[in-house]
Amino acid sequence: MAATPPMHLKARKKPRQARAAATLDAIFEATIQVLLAEGLHRLTTTRVAERAGVSVGSMYQYFPNKQALLYALNERYLDIVAEKVETTCQNKHGATTSEMVNALVDAYWQAKTERSDVTRALYRSAVELDNEALIEAFAKRVDAATIAMLSSASDASYVNLALINTTLLSVIFGTVRNVFERDLPAALEAEIRDQLAMMCLCYLEAVRISKT
Amino acid sequence: MAATPPMHLKARKKPRQARAAATLDAIFEATIQVLLAEGLHRLTTTRVAERAGVSVGSMYQYFPNKQALLYALNERYLDIVAEKVETTCQNKHGATTSEMVNALVDAYWQAKTERSDVTRALYRSAVELDNEALIEAFAKRVDAATIAMLSSASDASYVNLALINTTLLSVIFGTVRNVFERDLPAALEAEIRDQLAMMCLCYLEAVRISKT
DNA sequence: CCTCAAAGCGAAGGATTCTTCATATATTGG
DNA sequence: CCAATATATGAAGAATCCTTCGCTTTGAGG
Known part of the structure; x- marks a missing residue:
């Protein structure tokens, strides 16, 4: 019974292939690491993507915006x-x-x-x-x-x-x-x-x- | 026995005239209002100054940067x-x-x-x-x-x-x-x-x- | 009234950041 | 092996944002 996310924060799509799931995990993990190492105000889509070893574009395939990621x-x-x-x-x-x-x-x-x-x-x-x-x-x-x-x-x-x-x-x-x-x-x-x-x-x- | 602010957050100068003190109060009050109305990520030096009815430059006469204001x-x-x-x-x-x-x-x-x-x-x-x-x-x-x-x-x-x-x-x-x-x-x-x-x-x- | 220091101004430079989109690559089912 | 689909890329546009600095206005003391 999780809360329904406000639509502007809803995930864009679920991963269907294995590598997509891996990408998602990497993104989440990278987000935490950036948060710890740099703080919220330096948490950047680019920085997260970089640390996750993927491109920014990939992030936006799963999240409509930065907030959605944190959500x-x-x-x-x-x-x-x-x-x-x-x-x-x-x-x-x-x-x-x-x-x-x-x-x-x-x-x-x-x-x-x-x-x-x-x-x-x-x-x-x-x-x-x-x-x-x-x-x-x-x-x-x-x-x-x-x-x-x-x-x-x-x-x-x-x-x-x-x-x-x-x-x-x-x-x-x-x-x-x-x-x-x-x-x-x-x-x-x-x-x-x-x-x-x-x-x-x-x-x-x-x-x-x-x-x- | 207040904590000594880290030097990069130290206030630039104290107000010496009455209007300066008023400006400072206005800035503080405006900061709170912006914080309430717009949130931290929309708390902008420009927005605060605008709401306080002063110019950005005035703010920087008292605070070396945005963080110092919040501090x-x-x-x-x-x-x-x-x-x-x-x-x-x-x-x-x-x-x-x-x-x-x-x-x-x-x-x-x-x-x-x-x-x-x-x-x-x-x-x-x-x-x-x-x-x-x-x-x-x-x-x-x-x-x-x-x-x-x-x-x-x-x-x-x-x-x-x-x-x-x-x-x-x-x-x-x-x-x-x-x-x-x-x-x-x-x-x-x-x-x-x-x-x-x-x-x-x-x-x-x-x-x-x-x-x- | 006059002068100097204090206070105030705000356009503009320089730096980030978010997000998109056209393109390229990988995977899967048939 | 061949579409068709899913996934990945990253340069670049558009939007802010922080901060400075040369200049103007105001206030206080003599």
């Missing part, structure tokens, strides 16, 4: 992250609140950490991109997954779970981003992650209706 | 926010943890909400800006203020206050940003703010060393 990149990435969170939520169905929270924070954090450079690059590429729809779709997906998980908790239930869940996700998403953008030492990052998990758990315990 | 704008803004937080922290010196947390969340939230359009505009302008030093200086200022406040709490003390404080601030800053960028309905925003305050309080109560 597709973000779409791809958010899809992967959402999928990981969904999987985690399903695995923890029926577990205790504590297990759920730890797993959730861990999954999201890990998804972002795995290639933190890419994460940072994409946080930046997203600016000035007409991607509110993308973000919203991502939020909805994750929201549904975590609500389903939390409402299956073996040790608690909640009044107003919708609000609690939205808060929880805002806190987790926001904190992760904040930590990432400050580029703190890895050791400190890990400590903050643990504190964050604890904090979320405290919160849920404070607002829950005990089940025992 | 100065962020500097200005962060200074105001930091000051508000500091004041709040001083006012709550010796109060209870509960009062402190509520006041802190409130102060920061309010500082960002007061002109949420500007806040959003600046979140965006900060990308692609060599402002890590700026952010770091801001973080340090606020960090010092909240640490001083928390360590004066009448009802609690903490082991490892540094970590706890960093976590607290990351969560607050991050969550606020996340909520802002999703542009949720005002009513929901307010609810999330209250939940956030509660969450922070739960956290502090969980990690404190009781004093009674």
